[in-house]
Amino acid sequence: MIRFERVPLIKGLKLYTEEKNARFHMPGHRNEEDMEELRYLKENLFHFDVTEVEGTDNLHYPEEIVKESEILLAEAMGAMESLYCINGSTASNYAMIFGLLRRNDRILVQRNCHQSIYNAIALLDLQPAYLIPEVIEDFDLPSIVTLEELKRMHRKSPDARAVILTSPTYHGTVADIERLSAYCRENGLYLLVDEAHGAHFSFSDLLPQSSIRRGAHASSVSFHKTLPAMTQSSVLNLSALLSDKERSRIRHYHRVFQSSSPSYPLLCSMEMTRYYMEEHGERLYEELIARIEVLKADLLTIPGVRVLSEKESRIYDTTRLVVNTPLSGVLMDETLRREHKIQCEMTEGRNIIFILTPFDREDDLMKIGRAIKDVHDQNELLWNRKDDPQSYVRYAMNYPLLRKFKESDVLFMEDEEIEIKDAHNRVSSEKIIPYPPGIPLILPGEVISDEVIKTYLHLRSHEANILRSGTGGNDTIRVLREEV
Ligand SMILES: Cc1ncc(COP(=O)(O)O)c(C=O)c1O
Structure with a gap:
């Protein structure tokens, strides 16, 4: 008999999972019972938790099965080379930045980038000039960097060696990487894309094209955010635009920033995800997108509700659901969890953000619309007040x-x-x-x-x-x- 009071972490997670919420947060898997591939992995998780011995190869110096798997991975990603990372895109970001830049180099970097990029800047003493993203006023959100902004800042910092962008953003807005990368190539700048939220782009033509296919020098993608892989799994994609020497330096830092005992269960989880999505991705996203369209139409019938879409961002990842209501996101989040057993990914101001994946059950998805309608009906007074116009992001980004x-x-x-x-x-x-x-x-x-x-x-x-x-x-x- 386990005494759960002695294992508070496990007890907390047990309590959370026993709530049986419809989860729209990372990781992208929903612990599917009916997915043969995932079941197989779960059954073998501890069997496959091994170390580097004869026959199991070595992530740091792959020559056999890991290498074979990374070749298949690179094909799926459309990259010259793809490296498994078991320390998340945090480590992938470090490896690509350290491999290509030197101490004190000047870089052009998107202001709304993730803390791992800021940490890399601090560790390497890089000199950042910030690219200010567009702002989506109606949602009070920072979005992507335009070519015009890149040119403006490049004129001010002509000695910059690299451009570091986040695309898609947390909210699903996607930069025009094709044009941005063409500019970078013409001007001798590396283009490094933190694509942590876009790992799924490689598996369906209905989604935006991945940045490595659109001319980035390197990109990091978190397999655990939108795909059915376990937390901390990420892939670092390298393009043929990089020389052997550059890729070899990135491989060096890839080793530096990974555990020297990489988790085989995580590697297997990424490999199985790639395999599964290659087999089923097109169909899964076609079905998911059709369901999302119904959900979005449903949400838009609720007075005062906005849903982020191609209207606000020309290239948009429609699997990211950002709903803006007149209610504070925090209150909405609490109410959805408490009264409707729905857990979103995050809230920001009056936005509530859901990560939707092919593994969400249709009735769970539809529950979002019904729940928000219910919150509206229960909170008409709060919903209709006109105070506190949103005004945060414009100055926060500037x-x-x-x-x-x-x-x-x-x-x-x-x-x-x-x-x-x-x-x-x-x-x-x-x-x-x-x-x-x-x-x-x-x-x-x-x-x-x-x-x-x-x-x-x-x-x-x-x-x-x-x-x-x-x-x-x-x-x-x-x-x-x-x-x-
Ligand atoms: C834009 C962005 N980049 C990088 C990361 C880090 O990714 P990981 O959690 O895989 O380390 C995150 C995590 O939320 C993120 O949002």
Whole structure:
């Protein structure tokens, strides 16, 4: 008899799974019982949890079965070479950046990029110039970087060596990689794409084309976010535009950033996913997209509801459902979980975001429309109020990030805790990251501007989930002792 009070982690997960929510969050699998391939993996999970011995090859220096599997993977991805990563796209991002850039290199990087990119910038002391994404006003969301923005910033930083983009974004907006990559090639810039949310693009013509097929030099894709692979599985795609030497450097850093005991269950999960999606992807996405269209039409009949689509972003991943309602996302999320047993991926302002995959059951999908209609009916007063127009993202994407000290130095400097409202012009000694989506608000060593304070207070007032590296207080921040 297991005494669950002695295994609090397992107890918590047990309680969560016993709620039997319709889950629209990562990972992309829904623990399907009727998928033979997944059942086979589950039955063998512990059998396949082995190490590098005769016959099992080695992820770090693949020559046999891992190599064979990576060749099939690269074919599926449309890449010259694809590498399995068992430390998520976080590690894939590190490997591609470290393999191609040197200390102090200047880069053009999308402002709304993931914290792993910001961390790579700090670790390598790269000099970032930020590409400001378009803003989708009606949803108060940052979107993709346009070619015009890339050209504008390249003129200001002609010595840049690489462009780092996020596409698709967390919200499913996809950049015009074809045009952006053509510009990068003409101008001697590497184009590295964090495509963590777009792993499924390779498996259906009904979805946007993947960035590696549209001219990126390298891309990282999280197999666990949208595909039926286990958490932490990611693939790093390398294009034929890279030389042997460049790919060999990336392979070097791929080893540096992976465990030296890579998990075979994770590798198998990625291989089985690739196999399964090659066999069934086209049909699965055709069916899923048809169901999503019905759901979206249903949602749009609810007064005041907007659904993100090609109208707001010319290239859009329709499997990402972003619903904007007059209610706060946090309240909507709580109500959906409590009263309708629906768990979304995340909320942001008045948006609620669902990751839809071919493994969602049709009745679960349709439940989303019914539940939001019900929340509308139960909350007519809140729903119809006209206050607090959304206004966060435009300034949140535009404030300058002024780095005064390197993160690695800040960690050794004296600091103190002060009220965040008094922190104007002080240097932060901590990291503040609204999560998800994991785009940092401020990093150690950066000067705290009014915009940072305003954005922080805005996020707090919307009860956003905020990760902090430094302090306990909600309205305080740790700063370096000396005034800037
Ligand atoms: C845009 C983006 N890039 C990279 C990552 C990191 O991916 P992983 O969780 O596979 O390490 C995330 C995670 O949420 C993400 O949203």
